[in-house]
Each structure stands twice: as C-alpha cells, then as structure tokens.
Amino acid sequence: MSPAPNLAAASQGDMVADPLDALFFARSVALVGVSADPKKLNGIPLRHLQRGGFKGAIYPVNAKYDEIDGLRCYPSLTSLPEAPDVVLVMVQASDTAAVVDEAGRRGARAIVVMSSGFEETEGGKAFAAETRRVAAQYNMPLLGPNCEGLWSVRSGLVLTFGSAANRDVFHHAPISIVSQSGAVAGALARQLQNSGHGCAYVASMGNETCLDALDVLAWMIRQDDVRVVLLFIEGLRDGARLLELAQEARRNGISIVALKSGNSALGKEAASSHTGKIASAYAVYNDVFEQCGIIQVGSIAELVEAGEILATMPRPRRRPNGGIAIFSISGGTRALTADLCDTYGLHMSQFEPETVAALEAILPAFAHAQNPTDLTGQVLSRPELFEQALEIVAREPNTEALVLQFANRGPSDIRSRADMVANLAQTLDIPIIVSFLADILPAQERREMARRGMVAARDPADAVRYLSWLYRAAMDPVPDAAAPPASRPVAPPASTGWLDSARYLDRLSIDSVASVVVGHGQSLPELLSGMAGPFVVKALPEQVEHKTELGLVEVGLRDLAAVGEAVERIRAKLGDAHAGVLVQQMIFGVETVLSVIRDPDFGPVLVIGTGGRAVELWNDVGYLALPTNEDQVRGLIGRLKLSRLLAGFRGAPRASEDAFVKAALALANAAGAETSIREIELNPFIVLPEGQGAAAVDILIQLNA
Known part of the structure; x- marks a missing residue:
C-alpha cells in the first residue's frame, strides 16, 4: 500500500490510540451522498444505522435535502457542527477524492467508501490513485472503495447497505469477520445473527485501495471481545505478514479460520520448472495456513460452523x-467414528483399567467397554445406567473431548438428558459433541445447547470435523521462524549454467554429484579418471531444461566406450557436434525435490517433496513461507509420503534425513534472501543412505532480468 495512511503512526491531539478505533468505535458519523429514499442503496445505510441502535451523532450530508427522517441534512462536511469520526462516502467515483479531501480538512478520523467505479474498472484507476493519495495526506484509514461497509455490534455502528443488517435485534458474540467479498461478509453475518449466535465486527474490504484485509485483521485480534476471526480471502498483498498476525492471534488466544477462493494454478504460464508448474494458490495457501496455525475450511457453511463452535466450546x-x-x-458407528478420527489425525483416548472395570461392572455382558465404546440401547431404557456410564467415560483421566453418539431417537434422547449432559460439560470443561444419525435440530435449539456447553452434530463425520477444529485451536503457538543468523552474503551464480550453478551450491555447503563437462575433442579417460561408474550422460541445463522428455539423458553406462557413444548421440540430438555434454557419476538413494519459488502473495517459498520424473505425477510436495526453521521443515516432511521413503520403504535403507533438512534450510536461507534469484530447483536431489549425505543431480536456476 503505497502511498497510504501510516497506520503505525501515533495519533495527534485527541485522536484515538489506534487509527482503526475511529472506524469501529466511532462516536459520530457523516453520510455523504445519502438519499432520502430508503429503497436506494445510498439511502439504506442511514436506516440500518438508526435501527442498529447507534447512540452517537448522525449527520446526513446532501445539498438536495434539508432533512431526512427527522435529522437535519447538511450541504457539506464543512458545515457540520463537529468533525465526524467516520465519513461514509456514497458519491460517484470521480467525486470521491474531493469528498475525502474535505473530510480531511474538517478533521474526520476515518473514511468508508461504498461507491464503485475504481480499480475494478479501466477508467477508475486514476480515481483510486487520487483517493489513496488524499487519504494518505491526512493519515486517515480508508475502508473500500466498492465495499459493503462494516459492523461494530457492541457500538451499534452498522454502516452498510447489505440486507443482512435489515433487522431490529443484533446479537453480540466474540466472532469477527474480515472478507474480501461483500456478499460473503453479509452471508456470514446473516447466518450468525439468524442462528442467535451473533458476531462482534464485520468488515467488507472492497478494493483495498488503502486498508487491506490484514490491516483490519491486525486490529481485530487485539480486541477484548474477539475469540474467533473468520477470514474470506481471494489473495493478499503481503502474505508474509499473515504469518506474523497468526502467531500474534494464537498468543492472544484467538483462532483464525480461513476460506480461500481463487484457487487456480499459480503462474503456470511463467514457470518452467516442474515445481513451478504444479504450484497452485490453493496448495501454497493450504500449507502456509498449516505452518502458521490457521484453520482452513472449504465452504461458507463451514466458516459459520467453525465460528460458532470455536466461540462457544x-x-x-x-x-x-x-x-x-x-x-x-x-454399535454401528463405532468403527465409522474411529476411522474418521484417524482420517483427521485425532487420537482416541486410552481408557485406564479402572475405567474399563467400572464400565464392565454396570454394562450388559455384550456391551463393549473399551474406547470406542458400544454401550447398547439398553442404557436408554435404564436412565440411571446411562448417567452412570456417561459419568465414568467423561471423568476418565484421558478423556480430552467426548463424542456422545445417539441412535435413531437421538433428538428426543438428548432433550430428556440435556441437563445431565450440560452439567458434565460445565463441570469438567471439556468439549462434548452430541452426534445424531442425520438428524438436524432447529437453530434455536442448537444455540441453546451451545450456550450450555454442547454442540449438536448431524452425524459422526460432522462431530469429528468439529473436534478437529477444536484440537487445531488448542495447539500451542508455533515457534517463530526467526530470520537466519547473519552471515557472510553468498554471491548469486554468475550464470544459470551447470558449472556456475554447482559452484553456487558449493558456496551454500550443498553437495552436487561428481560431474564433468565433456567438450569437443577432450579425452574421456582423462576427464573421468577420478570417477567410478556407472555413469549418466545428459545435455547441460543451459542447453535445454527438461532433458528426459527429449531423450537427452542416458543412464546406467558402465564403461568409457558406452559413455563416449552416448555423448555423441546427445550431440546429434542437440544438432551441435561441438556441444559440451554433462557426464555424472550415477548415485542411488531417495529422489527428492528442493526448490525456492517466488509466490505472488507470500514471496519466497520453500518447496519440498518427492522428486525425479514423478514429481508432477505424485504431486507429493509441500510449501513453507520463508523464513522457516528446522522444526517446520521436519513437520512438513512428516506430512508427506516422502517421509516413508526417507525412513526406509519396503526394506530400503534409511536415508540421511538430517542432511536433507540441512540442505533445505541452507537453500531457503540463501536463495530466499537473494532477490536476483527468481527460482531455483534441485530435482532430483538424491538423499543417500543414512550417514552418506545428499547431492543435487540436476540444478535449474532462473535469474531476474
């Protein structure tokens, strides 16, 4: 955002401490361009503001009217009796900068621009630039343009034309919404309000001409009435900042739940490496969310569910x-629920022998007292037996969370036992998920259950999914990946040729396989005197990028004669009898890929995965935004199938994982910080048996022009 308001700057005079406080805690609002017609988009915000219970001063501004809804209407911002905290702008794009300038001169503290016709149109870019310049001049935070506005429920501040705010009662809950889509922001707020849960703040970001989603997210995670932030994003300008904010949120006990849209392939047309081609916005965001502890969901409905559950349980x-x-x-759901726990990586509790003995003492002989239990329908016909068994399971020392799985009378069964289950939930302070067999309780009933410490799930799949969010939220904050220690800068490669690329890796203390470049007329016996076969013969990377597909790689050559013949065949295919040809010692181990790419949202990203020719076929790769650390690298490896190969798959020797991790960190620290390197890929990067290290076989480097 340049230029834009300096949000970190200290406020002057009686300005609030954080510039965004003026947006969400405004004491007075001016509505410029407001209409007297309540059916028009520029007339609706005034009605919503009045219905929302805003107690501050409201100043309609429109020279066409003397009065609107009993409120005096002013011809200009200059004529107002005081400087408004927030100015809501609803004029044409071409007039917006002038209104923002007038607001700044009048002493307004913040701006919301609902008008459209800016960056989203070819002719509106100049209007956006001028609006940004003026807002920066007065250091005013500006939300929008082309947005649906904001809600601050506790303050009664509802500045929007969205239909979700068309209500008389607003419920407050510790859930905030930041959305790059106005429609999605409204949908989330509507669902949360209609269910009776409610929300605290809503921000529709619009074009993000000045403020962006992360600016607002940073403000929300510092509020005392927020426990969950729901984030709908299409893309970020400074993805690296998201990692910092996610860490801060977790330290503050706040969960961030994100839904990412716009998941098309990342820069396919520009990327020439394998990893560049398979890297997608979804894949990178998915792994970076995992890296920084953000809970990712797949739908708007899941955003709502996650918000409700994480805010109440x-x-x-x-x-x-x-x-x-x-x-x-x-009994039929026991195995199903256990399978679902395994799918989500959730552990089942191990009952203590005393717990099993206590259950066996009261249950029928054909019941199953181990976890997962099968208590049989007999416990429902004997209320005291149900209560005794549930008390034993809930108070088991290893019970971290409880799924109470009912059968076909589920809704009626929980209604008759709600007091007992709620008492356990509140006494033990553990999440209790009440699961049915495809039954759905009314919203008001679900809300009341949540208030009493229980979540109603339609079926076991929902129950375990809800618990996966709670476990994710309960994880300790991820250790900060501080920048690597300062060291002597490593000069980038002079060129992208093999020799310069190998020398660059050597400066990073990353090994490459023993190699020689055979020039025209050079003696093979002399060049290969220090190398043992078998050999690989291939074209140089500076000659062609993907050699295998073009038949420019020959492997398993065991003598000099075979090597010489392969060299000539490669030259013939290249159409150059004098071409240099690369001869390498053939090594054996786990084929991996290491790469650093430049992501448009997150900047430098480390790519790790199973490599070789199958890298695109298996797509067993993961991503870490930089900087990163050893724990995060090892954690990513553990989530990939690659971890099984490194551990010694089907009798193969265990590989040198430590050497692999060391190389990954060296590449990330050096190439990630070197802006002249657009992309570097080591594929395959062979990880040798334990204790023997690892070495690059192919190196692809792209330098910025």
Whole structure:
C-alpha cells in the first residue's frame, strides 16, 4: 500500500490510540451522498444505522435535502457542527477524492467508501490513485472503495447497505469477520445473527485501495471481545505478514479460520520448472495456513460452523495418553467414528483399567467397554445406567473431548438428558459433541445447547470435523521462524549454467554429484579418471531444461566406450557436434525435490517433496513461507509420503534425513534472501543412505532480468 495512511503512526491531539478505533468505535458519523429514499442503496445505510441502535451523532450530508427522517441534512462536511469520526462516502467515483479531501480538512478520523467505479474498472484507476493519495495526506484509514461497509455490534455502528443488517435485534458474540467479498461478509453475518449466535465486527474490504484485509485483521485480534476471526480471502498483498498476525492471534488466544477462493494454478504460464508448474494458490495457501496455525475450511457453511463452535466450546484438555472418548449407543458407528478420527489425525483416548472395570461392572455382558465404546440401547431404557456410564467415560483421566453418539431417537434422547449432559460439560470443561444419525435440530435449539456447553452434530463425520477444529485451536503457538543468523552474503551464480550453478551450491555447503563437462575433442579417460561408474550422460541445463522428455539423458553406462557413444548421440540430438555434454557419476538413494519459488502473495517459498520424473505425477510436495526453521521443515516432511521413503520403504535403507533438512534450510536461507534469484530447483536431489549425505543431480536456476 503505497502511498497510504501510516497506520503505525501515533495519533495527534485527541485522536484515538489506534487509527482503526475511529472506524469501529466511532462516536459520530457523516453520510455523504445519502438519499432520502430508503429503497436506494445510498439511502439504506442511514436506516440500518438508526435501527442498529447507534447512540452517537448522525449527520446526513446532501445539498438536495434539508432533512431526512427527522435529522437535519447538511450541504457539506464543512458545515457540520463537529468533525465526524467516520465519513461514509456514497458519491460517484470521480467525486470521491474531493469528498475525502474535505473530510480531511474538517478533521474526520476515518473514511468508508461504498461507491464503485475504481480499480475494478479501466477508467477508475486514476480515481483510486487520487483517493489513496488524499487519504494518505491526512493519515486517515480508508475502508473500500466498492465495499459493503462494516459492523461494530457492541457500538451499534452498522454502516452498510447489505440486507443482512435489515433487522431490529443484533446479537453480540466474540466472532469477527474480515472478507474480501461483500456478499460473503453479509452471508456470514446473516447466518450468525439468524442462528442467535451473533458476531462482534464485520468488515467488507472492497478494493483495498488503502486498508487491506490484514490491516483490519491486525486490529481485530487485539480486541477484548474477539475469540474467533473468520477470514474470506481471494489473495493478499503481503502474505508474509499473515504469518506474523497468526502467531500474534494464537498468543492472544484467538483462532483464525480461513476460506480461500481463487484457487487456480499459480503462474503456470511463467514457470518452467516442474515445481513451478504444479504450484497452485490453493496448495501454497493450504500449507502456509498449516505452518502458521490457521484453520482452513472449504465452504461458507463451514466458516459459520467453525465460528460458532470455536466461540462457544472449550478446547480439549491435553493429556499424555489422552484423546477423544466415544460414548456410543449405536454399535454401528463405532468403527465409522474411529476411522474418521484417524482420517483427521485425532487420537482416541486410552481408557485406564479402572475405567474399563467400572464400565464392565454396570454394562450388559455384550456391551463393549473399551474406547470406542458400544454401550447398547439398553442404557436408554435404564436412565440411571446411562448417567452412570456417561459419568465414568467423561471423568476418565484421558478423556480430552467426548463424542456422545445417539441412535435413531437421538433428538428426543438428548432433550430428556440435556441437563445431565450440560452439567458434565460445565463441570469438567471439556468439549462434548452430541452426534445424531442425520438428524438436524432447529437453530434455536442448537444455540441453546451451545450456550450450555454442547454442540449438536448431524452425524459422526460432522462431530469429528468439529473436534478437529477444536484440537487445531488448542495447539500451542508455533515457534517463530526467526530470520537466519547473519552471515557472510553468498554471491548469486554468475550464470544459470551447470558449472556456475554447482559452484553456487558449493558456496551454500550443498553437495552436487561428481560431474564433468565433456567438450569437443577432450579425452574421456582423462576427464573421468577420478570417477567410478556407472555413469549418466545428459545435455547441460543451459542447453535445454527438461532433458528426459527429449531423450537427452542416458543412464546406467558402465564403461568409457558406452559413455563416449552416448555423448555423441546427445550431440546429434542437440544438432551441435561441438556441444559440451554433462557426464555424472550415477548415485542411488531417495529422489527428492528442493526448490525456492517466488509466490505472488507470500514471496519466497520453500518447496519440498518427492522428486525425479514423478514429481508432477505424485504431486507429493509441500510449501513453507520463508523464513522457516528446522522444526517446520521436519513437520512438513512428516506430512508427506516422502517421509516413508526417507525412513526406509519396503526394506530400503534409511536415508540421511538430517542432511536433507540441512540442505533445505541452507537453500531457503540463501536463495530466499537473494532477490536476483527468481527460482531455483534441485530435482532430483538424491538423499543417500543414512550417514552418506545428499547431492543435487540436476540444478535449474532462473535469474531476474
């Protein structure tokens, strides 16, 4: 954002401490361009503001009217009796900068621009630039343009034309919404309000001409009435900042739940490396969310569900042998729920022998007292037996969270036992998920259950998914990946040729396989005197990028004669009898890929995965935004199939994972910080058996022009 308001600057005079406070805690609002017609888009915000219970001063500004809805209407901002905290701008794009300038001269503190016709149109870019310049001149935070505005429920400040605000009662809850789509922001707010849960703040970002989603996110995670932030994003200008904010949010006990749209392939037309071609916005965002502890969901409905659950439910209590306890009336769901826990990577609790013995003492002989339990329908016909068994399972020391799985009478069964289950939830302070067999309770009933510490799930799949969010939210903050220690800068390669690329890796303490370049007329016996076969013969990377597809790689050559013949065949295919040809010693190990790419949202990103010719076929790769650290690299490897190969798959020797991690960090620290390198890829990067290290076989480097 340049130029834009300096949001970090200290406020002057009686300005509030944080510039965004003026947006969400405004004491007075001016509506410029407001209409007296309540059906028009520029007339609706005034009605919403009045219905929302705003207690501050409201100043309609439009020279056409003397009065609107009993409020005096002013001809200009200059004529107002005081400087408004917020100016809501609803004029044509061509007039917006002038209004912002008048607001700045009058002493306004913040701007919301609902008008459209800016960056989203070819002719509006100049209007956006001028509006940005003027806002920066007065250091005023500006939300929009082309946005649906904002909500601040506790303040009664509802500045929007969206239909979601068309209500008389606004429920407050510790849930905030930041959305790059006005429609999605409204949909989330509407669903949360209609269910009775509510929300605290809503921000529709619009074009982000000045303020962007991360500016507003930074403000929201510092509010005392926020526990969850729902984030709908299409793309970010400074993705690296998201990692910092996610860490701060977790330290503040706030969960961020994100839904990412616009998941097309990342820069396919520009990327020439394999990893560049398979890198997509979704894949990078998915792994970076994992890296920084953001909970990712796949739909708007899941955003709403996650917000409600994370705002109302306690986090699982962590125990050494702990996990989820399943109190199942339906025997058929035991295996299903256990399978779902495994799919989400959630552990089942291990019942202590005393717990099993206590259950066996009261349950029928054909019941199953181990976790996951099968308590049979008999517990429903004997209320005291249900209560005794549930008390035993809930108080089991290793129960971190509880799934109470009912059968076909689920809704009626929980209604008759709600007091007992709620008492357990509140006494033990653990999440209790009440799961049905495709039954859906009315919204008001679900809300009341949540208020009492229980979540109603339609089926076991929903129950386990809800718990996966709670466990994710309960994770400790990820250790900060500080920038690597200062060291002597490593000069970038002089060229992208093999020799310069290999020398660059050597300066990074990353090995490359023993190699020679065979020039025209040079003696093979002399060049290969220090190398043992078998050999690989291939074209140089500066001659062609993807050699295998063009038949420019020959492997397994065991003597000099075979090498010489292969060299001539490569030259013939290149159409150059004098071409240099690369001869390498053939090494054996786990084929991996290491790469640093430049992501448009996150900047330098480390790519790790299973490499070789199958890199695109298996797509077993992961991403880490830089800087990163050893724990994050090892964690990413552990989530890939590559981890099984490195551990020694099907009798193969264990590979040198430590050498692989060391090389990954060296590449990330050096290439990630070197702006002249647009992309570097080592594929394959062979990880040798444990203790023997690792070496690059192919190196592809792209330098910025």
